[in-house]
Amino acid sequence: MGLLTNIKSSISTVTSSLFAGSEPKRIGIYGPPNAGKTTLANRIARDWTGDAIGPESHVPHETRRARRKEDVEIKRDGRTVSIDIVDTPGVTTKIDYEEFLEHDIEKEDAVRRSREATEGVAEAMHWLREDVDGVIYVLDATTDPFTQVNTMLIGIIESQDLPVLILANKTDLEDASVKRIRDAFPQHETIPLSALEGDNMDEVYDKIAEYFG
């Protein structure tokens, strides 16, 4: 914790000055499907507002419309950081209803889900361009981060000069590899966590306060 605190303080001196005294930042939670975005959003929202943002599921594309939670106040080190959290549909380049069939979903419903998920991706991309001031990029630490989607999204975020925090989620799973994610995006800080278990959430809040407060 001491090490993390040091890193935090060094970064905070830079970033906190950038955003001091402004409106609540609208922070988009982005990432591929099933990375745990909604689980994280719900945890943040529950921790600080008592409400949830949306239903979580093992089924990919459970979140098919962007959902927003406004004025989430995160208290860190005696000060309060207010942010709007936008939970976005998982971004992918291919959506196939057959994917849903594996989850015991009827074909008709699967096709509809697939269509809605596609719309959701379009919406997420739109939000990324127009409506977010910062990005929490959530990755499943058990999967290979070197994908077209991740590379493209991180590239877009960088090109927009948006502050971005990369979270290596699902550290509660055995085959999670935070290092693999850290190595994939060495230019950004990577924070391990388990949104499901609530592991390392303190550091996540610290970083959120630093980056987006």
Add this chain to the structure above:
Amino acid sequence: MPHQCTACGYTFADGSKEMLGGCPECGGNKFQFQPDGEGFDDPEESDSPPESADPGGAASTVGRAATKVRDLVSGEEAPDERNERNDPDDSVDATSGDEQTDPLSADSPSDTTPPSASVSATTDDSTRNEGESTSGTGTETADSDMPSADAPWPDSSDAADPIRRGGLNEDGSAITDDDTRDGSDATPSATDTPTAGEQPDGADDGPTADASTADESETDADIIDADADREFDSEDRAQASARSDVVSDEELPDTDETADAEETASPEQPTDFDEQSDDTDGLVDGDDRPRPSDGRVVSEPSEDETDMAELREQLNDQFESIKIVEPGQYELNLMELYDRDEYIIALRENGRYVIQMPEEWLGDRDIGE
């Protein structure tokens, strides 16, 4: 910057996609197209310049007429056609409502002779224009009529079509001028004077004009004269000179050619049009540029064409951003999705989207569709 918003004057580069979503400045959705190198005028203003000679009332009517005609018969007016105009004989008819034609009509009278004729000719133009303005299709019909001028003209025809009548009148009046009309022509109005400047051109045309037409026209002229008369009170110097003097071909302005072109052009027009539609650049390239008058009127139709092509391209792009492999299977182009201003809010199995244009229309309504 060939495109301009007609509401606020905001300009767009050729091929700009901005305007597809409406004018970013004022939200307007009407644009005019202007080939490179030419300044923008108000559509109406641009039309009027040639006619400017005529006092306000006439000019404005003509302007409106031109606009109307342009919209309806854009093809004919294409500059290319005018340029191409080859038949001197036909030229007499005057043809399309454009001012350019006026000179021609003037010519015919001069050729034919009677001094008074020249005056009436000018008037005819004005009248003619009005006539055209009233008739949507007027231009073409008018042109077709003109040729007929050479052949014996049935009086009935003139009287019959009110719309055409305008066109006929012009021809007729021009012709009429020859002799009888003196009385009628006598009335030349102040308006004529401004036109005087143009008349010289008409005189130039004279050589080209067909005497034959004049004769035939005479009969028609009588009928037509009535209309012409009111406008003209007297002949002014320019008109007189226009009637009596002959100008060499070299001196002739492009306009005469253009005027002739119209008649001949009509068959050709289709081709020009196609080219325009296919090729945005083509529009700009045209010989038309040289002519001041051509650019504005002619190019507009092409603009529509280009816009359609652009729009089609846009739609294609949209479909590329989300490819529907089969119902329930989609391939997404993230960069395309990211790059668009509007986002897709409803996706149909039949491959259609309902999209929301930022600040353009309300998405909810569309979703229900």
